[in-house]
Amino acid sequence: MILDFQMNNLTTVEALEKGLWRITQRSDDNLFSIEVTLDVKGPALDIRRAVLDVKRDVLGLASDLTPLSEKLVGVRVGPGMTKIVRGVIGGPDGSNRAAELVLEAMEMLVNSITVPELRKAAAMAGVPYRAEDDGPKVFVNDVVIEDDMVRKMAGNPRLKDSCAAFRDL
Amino acid sequence: MLEYSRCKSVGVQRQGEDRRVVSGVLEDELYAMACEISVDWPSLTIESVQTRMKRFTTGRCPRAKDVFTRAEGWKIDSELDGKIKKEIGRYGCRHMAILMVDCCRALARAELARELKAALENTPDLDRRSFVEDFHQRYPDLRGYLQLR
16 A cells, blocks of 8 residues: 655764764654754753754644744753753643654663663673564574673663663662 | 664555554664554554564563553543553553654544645645644544644
C-alpha cells in the first residue's frame, strides 16, 4: 500500500569544541516542519543558545517561537528539565510540539555522553548474544553487556533508572 | 565532529475504511528498533502492536518485548502518551515508547492531513483554522492529542 503520510526526524549531536555541543533536530511531516538548534556548554550542561525555526506550517497555527526560545538560555540538561521546558515552551501560548522536540534534543545529548561508558562496558564485559527474532542470515546484535556489569553500571547516577535495563538493580 | 545521531521515520497508510496502519523505525548509535501498529478507525482503538528490538545494549533489553503489547486495546486520546511512557517506557523500553508515541500521533495527524487535502481540492481558499475546529468536533478525543502547533 502506498503511504499517504510520513514523519521523519533527525537529531544530531556535534562537538563544536571540548565541552561545547550543538544539537540539531529537524522534524518534518506532511503538515509541519521545524528545526531546533541548541548549543549546550559543559560541565553544567546549560543551554547557551536556542533557535526554534518553523520551516513549514500548512495549517498556519504556529506562533513565533523566538521569544520562547530565548527563555531556554540557562536551562540545564539534567533532572527537572522536562517540567522547565514544558513550562517555558509548551502550554496554550506556546508549542507543546516544540517543547517535546527540545526535550528530545536534550535527551540526545545525554545519550551522546553515555555512549563512551556503554562502549567501554561492552568492550570489558560484552558477551555473545543472538536474539530469538534476529537472523537467520544476518545477526544485527552480536554482543550485549553482561548482567553483572549492568548491575555495576546501575550504580552510576547518570545511568541509574535511566531506562528499564538499569532499574530495580 | 559528529558524536551522536538518531533517525526516526514513520509512515502511515489507510487500509480500507476502518483500519489505519503505522510503521516506525528508530536507529541511533545505541539502539535500532521497529514497530508496526494497527488502529481501528473511527473508534481510535489500537488493535495490534508488532515490534522488533534489532540492536540494543544489554541482555535485559529484549525482555521488554513482553510489555509492548499492553498497548493493544488502548485508545488514541490525550491520555495515550502518558500511558505509553508510564507502562511501556518504564517497564519495557523508553526508546520503543518514544517511537510508539510518534507512530500513534503520526497516525492521527495523517487523518487530518488526508481530510485537509480532500477539502482543499474542493475549496482552495479553505479557512484552515475552522477546518481544524471542525475536525476536533468530529474527533473530540484528538483535541488534546494532535499537537498541531
